[in-house]
Amino acid sequence: SQELEQSPQSLIVQEGKNLTINCTSSKTLYGLYWYKQKYGEGLIFLMMLQKGGEEKSHEKITAKLDEKKQQSSLHITASQPSHAGIYLCGASGHNTNAGKSTFGDGTTLTVKP
Amino acid sequence: DADVTQTPRNRITKTGKRIMLECSQTKGHDRMYWYRQDPGLGLRLIYYSFDVKDINKGEISDGYSVSRQAQAKFSLSLESAIPNQTALYFCATSDAKAGAQPQHFGDGTRLSIL
Secondary structure, three states, X not given: OOOEEEEOXXXXXXXXXXXXXXXXXXXXXXXXXXEEEOOOXXXXXXXXXXXXXXXXXXXXXXXXXXXXXXXXXXXXXXOOHHHOEEEEEEEEOOHHHOOOEEEOOOEEEEEEO | OOOXXXXXXXXXXXXXXXXXXEEEEOOOOOEEEEEEEEOOXXXXXXXXXXXXXOOEEOOOOOOEEEEEEEOOEEEEEEOOOOHHHOEEEEEEEEXXXXXXXXXXXXXOEEEEEO
């Protein structure tokens, strides 16, 4: 089965600083998703990446998928307290596993004012 | 209104009780899922359904059952609740279109079993 490893497990940054969260897969990714979760609340879908080398941005958050489609990074520029939360990556299975997703354990981000 | 609605949002109950968690969606998606989230263990799939007549076990289905009453409704039951089923439960949906499709989550049900 496909496993996703996220790093770091937790991150504390000063407001205004940039940061990067990584998600590494044991297998080639068919679809890679990034979610944000406020503590104790639901997961909010941020963006999806499918093609090797693809990059997408939403406000100050940019996500990239490497050419080999085994690693994705989420980069936040000029972090704000509103960026705090848990970031999870998820990945779709291919063929027989289509429709099922695997999730990383999450990266907890704290932004200090 | 939320696209994926879970009820109740919070529930405290006693060991041995039967509990049902409900999920309804307005996204028109065929695929629905139930997960539980525990600190340090991430999201774990309990059951999933790809259409009204389809029910599949996930990685941790023991102690749980589900019912897909309609395309828009997927309920999770704990027949006889036990304390280690205390967790945050999420329902999710996804489109059945070809290609990678993200899952969309409800706000969760926090379940505590005493």
